[in-house]
Amino acid sequence: MDSALSPSEQRMIAAAADFAANTITPNAARWELERTMPDNGIRPAAKAGLTGMLLDESLGGQGMSKAGMARAMEQLSMADMGYAFVMIVHNNFMNAIADGGTDAQRQRYLPDMLSGECLGAFLLTEPQSGSDAANVTTTARKDGDGWILNGAKAWITSAATADLLSVYAQTDASRGWRGIATFMVEAHLPGVIRETPYSTMGAHVMGTGGFRFENCRVSDDTMLYAPGDGFKGAMAGIDLARANVAAMCSGMMANSLEVALAYAAERRAFGQRILDFQGVQWQLADVATDLHASHLMAYAALAAIDAGQPAAIPAAHAKKFATRAALAGIAQCMQAMGADGYKHDFPLARHLACAKMAQYIDGSTEIQNVVISRDLLRPFD
Numbered sequence: 001m002d003s004a005l006s007p008s009e010q011r012m013i014a015a016a017a018d019f020a021a022n023t024i025t026p027n028a029a030r031w032e033l034e035r036t037m038p039d040n041g042i043r044p045a046a047k048a049g050l051t052g053m054l055l056d057e058s059l060g061g062q063g064m065s066k067a068g069m070a071r072a073m074e075q076l077s078m079a080d081m082g083y084a085f086v087m088i089v090h091n092n093f094m095n096a097i098a099d100g101g102t103d104a105q106r107q108r109y110l111p112d113m114l115s116g117e118c119l120g121a122f123l124l125t126e127p128q129s130g131s132d133a134a135n136v137t138t139t140a141r142k143d144g145d146g147w148i149l150n151g152a153k154a155w156i157t158s159a160a161t162a163d164l165l166s167v168y169a170q171t172d173a174s175r176g177w178r179g180i181a182t183f184m185v186e187a188h189l190p191g192v193i194r195e196t197p198y199s200t201m202g203a204h205v206m207g208t209g210g211f212r213f214e215n216c217r218v219s220d221d222t223m224l225y226a227p228g229d230g231f232k233g234a235m236a237g238i239d240l241a242r243a244n245v246a247a248m249c250s251g252m253m254a255n256s257l258e259v260a261l262a263y264a265a266e267r268r269a270f271g272q273r274i275l276d277f278q279g280v281q282w283q284l285a286d287v288a289t290d291l292h293a294s295h296l297m298a299y300a301a302l303a304a305i306d307a308g309q310p311a312a313i314p315a316a317h318a319k320k321f322a323t324r325a326a327l328a329g330i331a332q333c334m335q336a337m338g339a340d341g342y343k344h345d346f347p348l349a350r351h352l353a354c355a356k357m358a359q360y361i362d363g364s365t366e367i368q369n370v371v372i373s374r375d376l377l378r379p380f381d
């Protein structure tokens with residue numbers, strides 16, 4: 001699979017693995033227990049080349065394929081999927097600016113996002129609507145040469161520290177999804193209110209939380225997608241996002257398996273290594289099979305995306321399968337480690353919380369089934 005990647009992509013993937021081993025792994029447990037973000041934000045990740053991975057080299061990016069970036073994010077997820085998800089959201093936002101923004105917007109925002117000075121967030125979900133994502137009630141009202149934003153957003157990755165917000169807002173409720181436009185809102189502007197980050201099962205490094213907009217005025221030139229294009233823009237990257245979640249789940253499963261095998265090779269019971277019990281071997285063999293399948297499904301979807309082929313169905317299958325496999329498989333690996341697996345001394349508890357999170361982000365498991373069923377039922381319409 002990796003043989004299809006260019007030498008520069010292979011180098012980036014190796015750099016991501018180094019960054020995961022040297023920067024994320026030594027700190028991830030502390031970040032989670034203290035519920036803190038890294039002090040210097042994503043600047044170290046940017047220094048390691050983990051920003052602008054899909055961006056053209058002419059814009060300062062790495063020009064990687066989607067599969068190449070997913071492989072790099074899989075490396076980060078072996079250490080901590082929460083950190084990887086922050087980077088994915090940031091990279092996707094940069095991509096949206098590169099593809100859909102004006103030259104002035106690219107010049108204004110991309111350099112600071114590349115250097116990690118500016119962290120991006122994606123604000124679609126609202127307190128009253130998640131799966132029903134077109135039901136945006138945050139409003140944008142035209143006001144001279146700008147817009148006034150009012151409303152609330154919920155479940156926003158990097159809400160605690162984000163500097164630049166891509167805000168999906170309704171310009172004309174009578175037009176439904178066609179009324180949704182997207183604005184790039186600097187988080188320090190008057191009228192942007194950052195809520196206290198949520199207390200969740202895990203992944204506190206993501207600083208997930210909400211925002212309120214109270215008569216927040218933005219100028220016309222902050223519009224990324226005009227009404228009619230906003231919702232299409234939000235959905236444009238959804239197959240990639242789902243395939244990436246599947247790849248990140250593969251990373252967590254691979255690390256859990258590695259940790260459980262190493263533990264079971266040391267731990268003894270009834271006069272032998274835990275690893276010598278066939279029951280334990282078969283538990284871990286099942287995880288290995290699911291990991292293999294998850295990996296193949298994720299990269300089949302990514303290959304379709306890279307080739308410009310329809311990928312909604314392979315991406316939905318991959319996300320549904322890999323998130324279920326990760327939740328069950330990581331728990332299985334913890335079981336093979338006995339009570340020690342349940343401790344924060346090992347990364348499995350963090351991985352387990354992230355595997356549960358993976359079943360919500362970028363469309364829940366049920367929404368993947370909606371996509372798959374729609375396709376299955378098409379011949380019977």
Ligand SMILES: Cc1cc2nc3c(=O)[nH]c(=O)nc-3n(C[C@H](O)[C@H](O)[C@H](O)COP(=O)(O)OP(=O)(O)OC[C@H]3O[C@@H](n4cnc5c(N)ncnc54)[C@H](O)[C@@H]3O)c2cc1C
Pocket residue numbers: 089121122123124125129130131132154155156157158203206208357360361362363364365366367370
């Ligand atoms: C840690 C985390 C980070 C996130 N980051 C972001 C972010 O950065 N930006 C952002 O915009 N959003 C983000 N989200 C929000 C995420 O996209 C939503 O949680 C997701 O879309 C599901 O919406 P919901 O949680 O409101 O569930 P709901 O839509 O309220 O659904 C509740 C339940 O009903 C099921 N359901 C809903 N509709 C159907 C249907 N048609 N058929 C069958 N079952 C259905 C769902 O699958 C779910 O089980 C994040 C979420 C989490 C947990």
